[in-house]
Amino acid sequence: MGLFDFFKKDKESKEQQESLDKGLEKTKTSFFDQLSKAVVGKATVDEAVLDDLESVLVHADVGIETTVKVIDRIEKRVARDKYVSTSELDRILREEIAGLLDGNSAATGSRAILDRADSPGHPFVIMVVGVNGVGKTTTIGKLAHRFHSAGKKVVLGAADTFRAAAVDQLIIWGQRVGVPVISHGMNTDPASVAYDAVQKGVEMGADVVIIDTAGRLHNKVNLMNELSKIKRVMQKVIPDAPHEVLLVLDGSTGQNAFLQAKEFTKATEVSALAITKLDGTAKGGVVIGISDQFNIPVRYIGVGEKMTDLQLFDRHTYVNSLFSKK
Numbered sequence: 001m002g003l004f005d006f007f008k009k010d011k012e013s014k015e016q017q018e019s020l021d022k023g024l025e026k027t028k029t030s031f032f033d034q035l036s037k038a039v040v041g042k043a044t045v046d047e048a049v050l051d052d053l054e055s056v057l058v059h060a061d062v063g064i065e066t067t068v069k070v071i072d073r074i075e076k077r078v079a080r081d082k083y084v085s086t087s088e089l090d091r092i093l094r095e096e097i098a099g100l101l102d103g104n105s106a107a108t109g110s111r112a113i114l115d116r117a118d119s120p121g122h123p124f125v126i127m128v129v130g131v132n133g134v135g136k137t138t139t140i141g142k143l144a145h146r147f148h149s150a151g152k153k154v155v156l157g158a159a160d161t162f163r164a165a166a167v168d169q170l171i172i173w174g175q176r177v178g179v180p181v182i183s184h185g186m187n188t189d190p191a192s193v194a195y196d197a198v199q200k201g202v203e204m205g206a207d208v209v210i211i212d213t214a215g216r217l218h219n220k221v222n223l224m225n226e227l228s229k230i231k232r233v234m235q236k237v238i239p240d241a242p243h244e245v246l247l248v249l250d251g252s253t254g255q256n257a258f259l260q261a262k263e264f265t266k267a268t269e270v271s272a273l274a275i276t277k278l279d280g281t282a283k284g285g286v287v288i289g290i291s292d293q294f295n296i297p298v299r300y301i302g303v304g305e306k307m308t309d310l311q312l313f314d315r316h317t318y319v320n321s322l323f324s325k326k
């Protein structure tokens with residue numbers, strides 16, 4: 001079973017929907033409370049309803065650009081169909097949101113890439129980027145756990161050598177999951193850690209190598225140089241590595257997550273996103289705006305602190321969850 005099949009199987013499970021429902025609880029409650037307020041006493045979708053809807057979307061951190069896009073499309077539908085009842089608004093919104101996430105689902109393009117993780121001696125290398133505190137290390141731990149439980153051989157590389165805590169945390173995750181962590185300690189050369197981790201992955205016949213990196217946004221040139229150097233060095237071992245550059249964003253930071261996505265996509269070629277901490281926030285709409293604006297697939301979402309609280313993002317499950325009534 002390839003990695004993709006493993007996640008596909010997982011995707012189909014009822015458990016995933018339930019855990020996502022729980023994780024998106026706050027976003028959903030806030031979204032629908034406001035949406036109901038916007039349509040209360042109104043039979044049809046008129047300009048006032050659209051204005052209110054606009055603020056509901058902005059409040060859920062969908063982002064201005066994407067909100068304007070959604071409102072424009074609904075306005076066109078209203079103009080075309082002449083009469084759109086407020087009871088239809090849920091369905092229309094659901095369709096529009098699913099449409100925006102179309103093509104950004106984890107399934108798109110990932111089968112071929114993820115299945116390559118089955119090639120012996122040619123591990124699938126994931127370079128993980130993102131600022132401190134967004135849940136990068138936790139996401140790597142969760143990913144390692146998922147792959148390891150699926151019978152995959154995993155190696156972790158502690159190339160976030162800027163902070164001692166980051167290295168220690170990754171080592172703890174490695175022990176917890178039961179996978180080796182390559183580390184040279186704090187303040188060592190991150191590229192050398194990445195090189196050794198990829199080398200170890202090849203020697204061990206690993207399926208996946210996951211490299212943690214430091215994300216210091218205050219110095220963009222350094223960040224860019226550091227990430228390019230890490231890439232260059234790992235390419236000495238595996239010429240097409242990294243196979244995935246995964247940007248981790250904290251979903252509860254709303255607009256800050258947009259800014260980070262902007263900066264990181266300028267610094268390096270990001271191929272996928274992991275959006276964490278969707279539980280405990282009413283800003284879960286950030287997933288819609290970010291995947292729409294950056295046109296990068298949201299691959300994973302974090303819905304809790306437990307090892308098992310990482311899901312492969314699926315737009316249908318997400319939209320179902322957002323629109324499911326309690």
Ligand SMILES: Nc1nc2c(ncn2[C@@H]2O[C@H](COP(=O)(O)OP(=O)(O)OP(=O)(O)O)[C@@H](O)[C@H]2O)c(=O)[nH]1
Binds near residue numbers: 160
């Ligand atoms: N509720 C919740 N908490 C999360 C999630 N992902 C990570 N966290 C928590 O967020 C905090 C920060 O996570 P870390 O993994 O340490 O963040 P990091 O980006 O690696 O940051 P550094 O290790 O400081 O570089 C920890 O307390 C995690 O348990 C999530 O999906 N939901």
